[in-house]
Amino acid sequence: MNKPGGISSKLSELGYRLTPQRIMILSAIDNSDDHISAEEIYAQVVAKYANVNISTVYRTLELLKRLGLVTETDMGEGRVRYHPVGKGHHHHLVCQECGAIIDLDESVLSSVKDVLLREYGFIADLKHLAIFGRCVNCRK
Amino acid sequence: MNKPGGISSKLSELGYRLTPQRIMILSAIDNSDDHISAEEIYAQVVAKYANVNISTVYRTLELLKRLGLVTETDMGEGRVRYHPVGKGHHHHLVCQECGAIIDLDESVLSSVKDVLLREYGFIADLKHLAIFGRCVNCRK
DNA sequence: TATGCAGTTGCATAGAGTCTCAATTATAAT
DNA sequence: ATTATAATTGAGACTCTATGCAACTGCATA
Structure with missing residues (x-):
């Protein structure tokens, strides 16, 4: 403590x-x-x-x-x-079909962060994002 | 109608x-x-x-x-x-300091979409995202 | 020690959104 | 036309989160 x-x-x-x-x-x-x-x-x-x-x-x-x-x-x-x-940053892929939550390393979004900073002068706060969609098992 | x-x-x-x-x-x-x-x-x-x-x-x-x-x-x-x-997709940069909302073309995130699909088999639903942060004018 | 004051808390309340359930409405089947 | 079935709605309770306000806490200064 x-x-x-x-x-x-x-x-x-x-x-x-x-x-x-x-x-x-x-x-x-x-x-x-x-x-x-x-x-x-x-x-x-x-x-x-x-x-x-x-x-x-x-x-x-x-x-x-x-x-x-x-x-x-x-x-x-x-x-x-x-x-x-x-305790470290990471992101999550959240499957809207089955509810699965897949952890995602921070680096996946670092390129986006760079682009936003370079082209828009915008400091993006992408520390802990949830991205919704459909996971491998739930794709038809 | x-x-x-x-x-x-x-x-x-x-x-x-x-x-x-x-x-x-x-x-x-x-x-x-x-x-x-x-x-x-x-x-x-x-x-x-x-x-x-x-x-x-x-x-x-x-x-x-x-x-x-x-x-x-x-x-x-x-x-x-x-x-x-x-009416078309786009994203938003939302400044947490001044509240400004900057529109962002969909293409900025298409590379992320591709990576997630390729490496995780995850179909990301990135149609209309708000990314928070600090805009050009509010950076120190 | 007493006083002032900003920081903090509990309580009450409000707003946004969700859920349950019974009633209503539309569609399909007889 | 009547009945059965499913979709949809309204009403209201409830959950999560935020906020206004008065009371309380603790530091700083007198």
Whole structure:
């Protein structure tokens, strides 16, 4: 907890308060191997301290997003999932037929990033994208 | 209304009913130059016939999406926008700083589409994507 | 220690979108 | 024309996310 380089140390470096609520939220994000949803974070936090409000979870996630400490990915489940940036970037292919999720290395989109920067002067934030479509098994 | 090649004729060709509700929804989509949101469609439809329910709008949009007749794009406004496929594909660069929206030709992502197909056998549905980031004017 | 003040939280509420279920409507079959 | 069947709709409950506001927290200065 609060190891150097971790999200929590970054937060306090930037002058934000490390409240108990935030510490619990951050540890939920950090301890999740997978991509975690706001509701899942909330469930973990409430288990430890019942008086935490879900608004706080959403507000903390919003803050972390703005600071570039977590990425947000919509995998088409009707809820968004979060991932700490420190644990590496990657993208997902989401099959709209069978729901399969195939991980995709960041490099696949780096050429696009380059083109956008070169031709449009646009710095694309392509850290954690979900691309929808049809996977090998579901093609006719 | 119901011109050949239009969405409504496609719908009836596929065996779906062309109910008054759907006709009004389709004409709202077709007549919008811009990308239109569900609420905007609903507002237009209700103005003509008060008893239409917003569920019907969402259900119709879901159907059109599934049939590939409209594309859905989340430009980060907290609501999704729709666009008839017949009016051409393109992507958007959305600046997270100033909100500027820069249109982007479909071809920029066609190389990605090819790579995904070749290396993953994945048919990517990249018809109408919003890429977030920072535009030329907002770079430091 | 007391006071001011910005940061943060809980609560209540609102908006966007989804889902269930019963009622209605259209199509097909008799 | 009547009945059976399936598609579609409206109403309303519900989920996820965001926001306004008043209360609370903790640092900084007096």
